[in-house]
Amino acid sequence: MNSKLKQKKKRTLIAFKLSCSMIFFLIPLVFFGQKTAIIGAVVDEATKATLSGVTVTLKNSTNSTISDSNGNYQINAENGDIVLFSFVGYRTIEKKISGNILNISLREDSKTLNEVVVIGYGSTRKKDLTGSVTQVSTKDFQKGFVTNAEQLIANKVPGLQITPISGKPGAGSSFLLRGGASLSASNNPLFVIDGVPIGLNDGPGVLSALNPDDIASFSILKDASAAAIYGSRGSNGVIIVTTKNGRNGDLKVSFVSKISASNNIYKQDVLSGDQYREAAKQASLVSGIPISNFNLGTANTNWQNEIYQTALTKDNSISFTGGIKVLPYRLSLGYLDQDGTLKTGNFKRNTISLNINPTFFDNHLKVNLNVKGISQKERRADESAIYTAVTFDPTQSVKDPNSIYGGYWQYSEFASNPAVLHGHNNPVSLLEQVNDRVSSLRSIGNIQLDYKVHFFPDLSVKINSGYDVAKGTWNYNVPANYFPAIISNGLVSKGDPSSKTENVFSETTLNYFKEIKALDSRIEALAGYSYNDFKTTNYYYPSYDVAGNVQPGSTPNFNFDIPQNTLISYFGRLMYTFKDKYVLTGTYRTDGSSRFSNKTRWGSFPSVSAAWKINDEKFLVDSKVISNLKFRVGWGITGQQEGIGNYGYIPIYNLGASNIKYPIGNDFIQGVNPSATDRNRKWEQSKSLNVGLDWGLFKNRINGGVDFYHRITDDLLNDVTIPSGTDFANNIVKNIGSLDNKGFEINANAVLIQKTNFNWNLGVNYSYNENKITKLSIGDNSGVGLFSGNLLVNTVGYSRNTFFVYHQVYNAQGKPIEDQMVDLNNDGVINEQDRYRTESSTPKHVIGFNTAFNYKKLALSMAFHSNLGQYVFYNPNDNLSAIYDGITRNNINQLYYKTNFTQTGNNNQKYSDYYLQNASFLKMDNINLSYDFGNLINPKKDNNNVVLSASVQNVFVITDFTGGDPEASYNYGTNFGGNYTSPRTYSISLNFNF
Numbered sequence: 006m007n008s009k010l011k012q013k014k015k016r017t018l019i020a021f022k023l024s025c026s027m028i029f030f031l032i033p034l035v036f037f038g039q040k041t042a043i044i045g046a047v048v049d050e051a052t053k054a055t056l057s058g059v060t061v062t063l064k065n066s067t068n069s070t071i072s073d074s075n076g077n078y079q080i081n082a083e084n085g086d087i088v089l090f091s092f093v094g095y096r097t098i099e100k101k102i103s104g105n106i107l108n109i110s111l112r113e114d115s116k117t118l119n120e121v122v123v124i125g126y127g128s129t130r131k132k133d134l135t136g137s138v139t140q141v142s143t144k145d146f147q148k149g150f151v152t153n154a155e156q157l158i159a160n161k162v163p164g165l166q167i168t169p170i171s172g173k174p175g176a177g178s179s180f181l182l183r184g185g186a187s188l189s190a191s192n193n194p195l196f197v198i199d200g201v202p203i204g205l206n207d208g209p210g211v212l213s214a215l216n217p218d219d220i221a222s223f224s225i226l227k228d229a230s231a232a233a234i235y236g237s238r239g240s241n242g243v244i245i246v247t248t249k250n251g252r253n254g255d256l257k258v259s260f261v262s263k264i265s266a267s268n269n270i271y272k273q274d275v276l277s278g279d280q281y282r283e284a285a286k287q288a289s290l291v292s293g294i295p296i297s298n299f300n301l302g303t304a305n306t307n308w309q310n311e312i313y314q315t316a317l318t319k320d321n322s323i324s325f326t327g328g329i330k331v332l333p334y335r336l337s338l339g340y341l342d343q344d345g346t347l348k349t350g351n352f353k354r355n356t357i358s359l360n361i362n363p364t365f366f367d368n369h370l371k372v373n374l375n376v377k378g379i380s381q382k383e384r385r386a387d388e389s390a391i392y393t394a395v396t397f398d399p400t401q402s403v404k405d406p407n408s409i410y411g412g413y414w415q416y417s418e419f420a421s422n423p424a425v426l427h428g429h430n431n432p433v434s435l436l437e438q439v440n441d442r443v444s445s446l447r448s449i450g451n452i453q454l455d456y457k458v459h460f461f462p463d464l465s466v467k468i469n470s471g472y473d474v475a476k477g478t479w480n481y482n483v484p485a486n487y488f489p490a491i492i493s494n495g496l497v498s499k500g501d502p503s504s505k506t507e508n509v510f511s512e513t514t515l516n517y518f519k520e521i522k523a524l525d526s527r528i529e530a531l532a533g534y535s536y537n538d539f540k541t542t543n544y545y546y547p548s549y550d551v552a553g554n555v556q557p558g559s560t561p562n563f564n565f566d567i568p569q570n571t572l573i574s575y576f577g578r579l580m581y582t583f584k585d586k587y588v589l590t591g592t593y594r595t596d597g598s599s600r601f602s603n604k605t606r607w608g609s610f611p612s613v614s615a616a617w618k619i620n621d622e623k624f625l626v627d628s629k630v631i632s633n634l635k636f637r638v639g640w641g642i643t644g645q646q647e648g649i650g651n652y653g654y655i656p657i658y659n660l661g662a663s664n665i666k667y668p669i670g671n672d673f674i675q676g677v678n679p680s681a682t683d684r685n686r687k688w689e690q691s692k693s694l695n696v697g698l699d700w701g702l703f704k705n706r707i708n709g710g711v712d713f714y715h716r717i718t719d720d721l722l723n724d725v726t727i728p729s730g731t732d733f734a735n736n737i738v739k740n741i742g743s744l745d746n747k748g749f750e751i752n753a754n755a756v757l758i759q760k761t762n763f764n765w766n767l768g769v770n771y772s773y774n775e776n777k778i779t780k781l782s783i784g785d786n787s788g789v790g791l792f793s794g795n796l797l798v799n800t801v802g803y804s805r806n807t808f809f810v811y812h813q814v815y816n817a818q819g820k821p822i823e824d825q826m827v828d829l830n831n832d833g834v835i836n837e838q839d840r841y842r843t844e845s846s847t848p849k850h851v852i853g854f855n856t857a858f859n860y861k862k863l864a865l866s867m868a869f870h871s872n873l874g875q876y877v878f879y880n881p882n883d884n885l886s887a888i889y890d891g892i893t894r895n896n897i898n899q900l901y902y903k904t905n906f907t908q909t910g911n912n913n914q915k916y917s918d919y920y921l922q923n924a925s926f927l928k929m930d931n932i933n934l935s936y937d938f939g940n941l942i943n944p945k946k947d948n949n950n951v952v953l954s955a956s957v958q959n960v961f962v963i964t965d966f967t968g969g970d971p972e973a974s975y976n977y978g979t980n981f982g983g984n985y986t987s988p989r990t991y992s993i994s995l996n997f998n999f
Contacts (some may be wrong), residue, residue: 041083043107046076047090050110058759059092059111064099065940065949071761095704123224123245125234126514126531126578133582135590135614136231136639137695137712139163139752142222145768147855148866148933149956150265150992152320152341153177154212154246158223160853160870160930163712163750163770165225165242168972172269172987174316174343175352175383177213182227182242183714184746184774184847186691188799190722191647194225194242195235199375201451201471202238204508204539212246214379214447216339216356218261218322221249228714229693230639233612234576236594237644240691240718248375250360251333252326258999263320265992269313269346270959271969273881273982274899278305278399281888281896288888291907299894302401302414308394308896311403311433316344316988322356335360346988349436350386354379369457375471376450385441390432392983396882396895403433411438415488416893423489429893430488440482443503447475465516475506485551495551505542510535527582535574542567562660562675570651571599588616590639596688598646602654605687612641614695633701633708638694645689649722649738654684681727681734689740691718709753716746723781723799742781744805748774764859772851776804794837796878796916797846804845808878811840813919821904821919824911835913843918848875848925862937868930872972877924879968880915881982884908898982924971926964932957942999949999958990 047059055076062069063080064087072078082088082102091097095111122131122140131140139162146157155178159167166181185192196203196211203211224245226232232239276284282301289296324337339356357378364371405414413434419426451471458464478501485495514533521528545561576594594610619625619634658677666673693716701708721742726735752770778801798809812827829839850873857866881898886909888894906914935954942949964971970986 041081041105042079043082043088043102043105044077044079045107045109047072047078047092047109047111048076049095050112056092056095056111059090059095059109060759062089062091063087064089069762071759073761092704123222123247124231125226125243125245126512126533126576127516129529129580132618132633132635133580133588133616134231135580135588135616135637136226137228137637137697137714138231139165139225139227140222141225143220146220147868147931148857148935148954149931150263150318150320150958150990150994151217152318152343154215154217154220155180157217157220158225160868161768161770161855162223162225163752163853164227164748164772164774164851166848166851169987171388172346172973172985173350173352173386173388174318174345175213175354175381177210180244181847182225183716183748183772184776185805186240186643186716186718186744186746187645187689188721188723188742188744188778188805190645190649190689192241193647194244195232195238196244196246198246198377198449199248199451200453200469200512201375201449201473202235202510202537203449203473211449214354214356214381215246215248215377216322216337216354216358218259218324218339219248219337219356219358219377220246222247228639228695228712229641229643229691229716230590230592230612230614230695233610233641233643234578234592234594235643236574236576236610237572237596237598237608237646237688239610240643240645240689248358248360248377249324249326249335249337250362250373251328251335253328253331253333256325256327258323258325258997260323260997261321261994263318263992263994265318265320265990267316267318267344267346267988267990269986270989271973271984271986272309272313273395273969275309275395275882275896276399276899276901277307278302281399284885284897284901285888285894287907288885291885292889294889299888301894302398304400304402306399306402308397308399308432312348312390312394312436313346314344314348316346316350318343318990318992331365332361332363334362345386347386347388347390347436347985348433349384351384353382356380366459369459371453371455373453373455374450375452377448379447379449380445381447382444383442385443387435387439387441388985389428389983390435391985392981393429393432393435395982396429396887397432398894399896403431409486410434410488410491411484411486413438413488417488419892420488420491423491425892426489428489429895434488438483438487440480442480443477444479445475445477447473447506449473463517463519465518467514467516468512469514470511471509473506473508475504477503477505479503493550493556494554496548496556497551497553498546498548500544500546502542502544504544507540507542508538510537512536525584527585529578529580529582531576531578533576535572535576537572537574538569539571540567540569568651569599573597584621586618586621588618590614592641596644598688600646600649600651600653601686601688602684605654605685608644608688608690610642610644610690612639614639614641620701630702631700632703632705633699635699637697637699640692640694643691643693645691645718645722649686653738654682654686656680656682679733681732681737683737683739685740686722686738687720687740689718689720689722691716693717706759707753707755709751711749711751713749714747718744718746721781725782743779744776745779746774746776748772762861764857766857768853768855770853773849774847774851775849776847778803778805798842800842803842804847806846807842808844808846808876808918808921809840809842809916810878810918810921811835811913811916813917821917823904823906823908824914826913826917840916843921844874844876846876848872850874862939864935864937865933867932869927870930871925871927873925875924875926875971876921877966877968877971878921879966879981880920881968884911884914886911922966922968924964924966924968926962926966926971928962928972929960930958932960942997950996951998952996953993954996955993956991958992959987960989 047056059072061078061080063082070080086102088100090109121128141158141161155167164183167178169178170176180194182194226243232243235243285299319342322339326335337358341354343352359376361374401414404412413431415431454468456466481498483490483496490496512535517530519528544565548556548559574596578592580590582588592612597607617636657680661676661678666675695714697712699710720740722738723742724738750772754768757767758765781801797806799805814822814825826835852871855868883898883900883904884906887897890909933956938951940949941951973984973986
């Protein structure tokens with residue numbers, strides 16, 4: 006094994022040396038040829054004013070310059086060379102050199118405004134948008150080491166929070182757009198990938214399965230006027246992902262190779278073995294238990310160091326783009342091998358993507374075929390090992406030479422019943438002895454036929470049909486000497502397949518486009534039909550011991566079940582433009598879902614929006630300062646149906662536990678349990694108003710926008726308690742409640758410096774959101790949700806996920822008095838009536854910041870983000886009772902030295918606001934440095950270059966939060982020291998384009 010590894014390293018070193026030798030050998034090639042000085046001036050075609058800062062580039066080379074303050078430039082070139090002239094706000098042109106002097110006139114072009122933006126069931130020019138839509142394309146993506154597609158736009162879109170769910174390899178992210186619109190239902194946006202709508206529950210996860218190098222753009226539809234065309238699935242916004250497509254021309258190959266090393270940077274500050282032994286003496290005095298009963302060891306084990314490792318990642322992708330006659334194509338292959346910083350964790354992903362987009366019949370028929378294949382294999386490291394490592398006895402060694410449990414130290418006194426430990430076992434054993442593997446095969450594909458009718462060219466018919474299918478497996482094995490499974494003689498559990506997903510859809514749209522020159526108007530109309538069927542088959546299997554015997558009680562009631570639901574929709578959109586200055590858009594959609602009864606099955610979702618291009622008015626059209634000014638306003642209704650199950654409107658009976666049976670005659674019959682039913686359940690609906698202003702200054706060199714929104718969600722789908730005897734369960738999801746959500750967003754981008762050989766770009770966005778629950782029950786509802794024992798509650802008059810805590814009592818020195826809380830109602834009793842509602846776990850202010858510097862062929866980029874007004878309840882083990890009260894000895898946090906808590910049974914302390922921390926932070930997400938070696942591979946071909954880059958992710962964080970990563974747990978609001986946090990990653994990459 007070691008010899009193979011050495012050979013592999015040797016081959017890698019030889020390849021690296023060879024690559025470096027080739028690079029240094031090829032560098033002189035760019036200097037070959039006879040060059041002469043070409044001079045000239047650049048002016049505005051209309052005004053003849055000289056233009057400074059125009060980029061002048063010799064095509065197929067890295068030779069470039071910038072015009073000076075008088076519009077003059079000079080560049081070395083040969084006769085016959087092609088020179089490109091580009092400037093913000095003007096059309097880029099190419100000129101062939103035929104002499105020593107070349108003067109250029111540039112024509113103004115609001116290119117950024119004419120940029121095509123993808124919207125629901127189509128596209129439009131950016132300047133014609135009436136809704137709140139943000140598009141992020143390749144040139145704006147986050148730079149650096151990106152393994153998940155969502156990282157490309159993290160902190161780039163105002164109002165959109167993207168937070169890693171976990172630090173484990175292959176983990177996806179959570180998405181929250183404008184604060185979310187639901188309580189119990191899903192807050193995930195709808196994801197549409199190349200025209201394929203993905204199930205809301207799987208939407209965020211699918212992005213981690215895609216190859217980031219395949220992505221061309223993201224379009225985020227944020228307000229109801231933009232998202233209402235998706236009806237019941239657009240309540241939390243829509244994210245449209247477009248991948249790169251084929252192009253006619255010569256074959257172009259792009260190869261990207263990346264390697265990285267990651268380290269965990271957040272560890273809990275717990276006692277060392279020596280400190281623990283000293284604390285145990287105090288615990289013995291407090292409890293009266295002899296210290297010998299604690300069975301302390303002699304080691305000084307840092308369990309957190311034992312479970313973490315330096316994780317290596319290899320990421321390679323290659324793509325082929327070109328055309329075979331009339332058949333443009335793009336084929337890409339990707340391979341990711343990512344270790345986790347938590348030992349034994351590993352994630353492997355193979356991807357293949359094919360796009361073919363030919364045209365026929367003189368461009369009347371356009372065909373777009375997309376097929377993606379994804380293979381994922383993961384060895385899952387049990388994340389419970391993190392909290393176990395934080396709390397495990399530091400005086401014990403990892404290994405015990407006398408242990409019969411695989412050589413690992415364990416609480417052997419509980420060998421007759423390890424279950425009483427509730428998983429509190431040697432954390433290294435948990436990682437190394439448990440072999441938990443899952444795998445999946447997935448394919449997403451569709452074909453789009455867009456036919457422009459020959460005899461009626463204003464009308465086109467588009468058919469889009471596709472699928473999202475997947476198959477999963479699992480394999481869970483622990484040996485017979487694994488301590489928790491010592492009684493059951495190990496555990497073997499396999500599922501092949503574990504599940505199958507078969508989602509299909511078909512959409513047909515009619516599109517009408519008509520320019521009416523006599524009225525100086527333009528009409529765009531769309532009418533469509535959509536059918537979506539979501540089907541999953543879940544398989545169930547018994548478990549076995551290592552000898553192949555069935556584990557008692559593991560035989561399933563059924564071998565499989567097939568939850569399924571169907572959504573049928575009719576929709577339309579009408580867009581009217583007058584004088585290319587005034588735009589009015591209206592949409593309407595009606596959805597029918599099999600998840601509701603016949604009387605509530607259909608929901609209607611209209612929207613209307615308008616835009617006024619103020620900069621095209623006479624009083625601004627000649628402005629030298631204002632290049633874009635557009636006012637937008639939109640209103641609409643969107644819906645929600647996730648989180649309610651597929652069959653909640655009909656009576657359902659479920660089989661009871663297989664080991665509980667009732668004697669009837671001579672037989673024992675397994676019982677059934679009825680579930681609660683709500684035949685009146687209907688769509689959750691959100692009404693949204695959005696007012697926005699887009700602006701651009703100095704030929705859009707400085708540009709941005711501001712949006713104000715107000716969203717009211719009615720008929721909230723909320724899990725509520727129902728009176729006893731009214732149904733067959735204590736809780737049910739019903740339409741009870743309303744949520745008020747409002748805020749504003751600001752974004753600005755600027756080319757701050759554009760000089761010869763040096764550019765500086767800056768982008769910043771800010772969003773503010775506040776929400777308030779206005780109704781949660783039919784009657785007097787001010788106290789609904791309070792007295793449940795939950796730390797986070799949803800109550801009327803407050804934000805969702807509000808902390809419900811006690812006021813801590815402090816002594817004269819400012820130290821908390823153990824288990825002493827303020828008696829708010831002065832009744833002499835401390836109970837839930839004395840708890841109060843305070844901050845929310847969701848941040849109110851979110852800021853994103855990015856900047857990029859370019860000096861000649863060197864580029865440096867950085868990205869930051871900040872959450873302000875974010876709170877986390879951090880309650881580590883800070884009580885001496887963890888040592889003496891319980892069947893095991895648990896480690897405690899260094900916070901103990903501040904609190905000096907020693908008592909057992911502190912029921913109120915766990916709700917104390919002493920643990921509620923302001924977790925606002927500023928985080929540097931990444932820094933990336935790259936160098937473009939230019940056209941080294943083949944100087945005679947276009948777009949050939951070699952780029953070497955190095956980056957660091959998760960560079961630093963500035964915060965007052967003391968519990969580690971302040972962002973790791975904000976979705977849940979609590980942190981007990983067991984989070985799998987995102988690591989710091991160092992990476993290098995090499996990109997070849999030829």
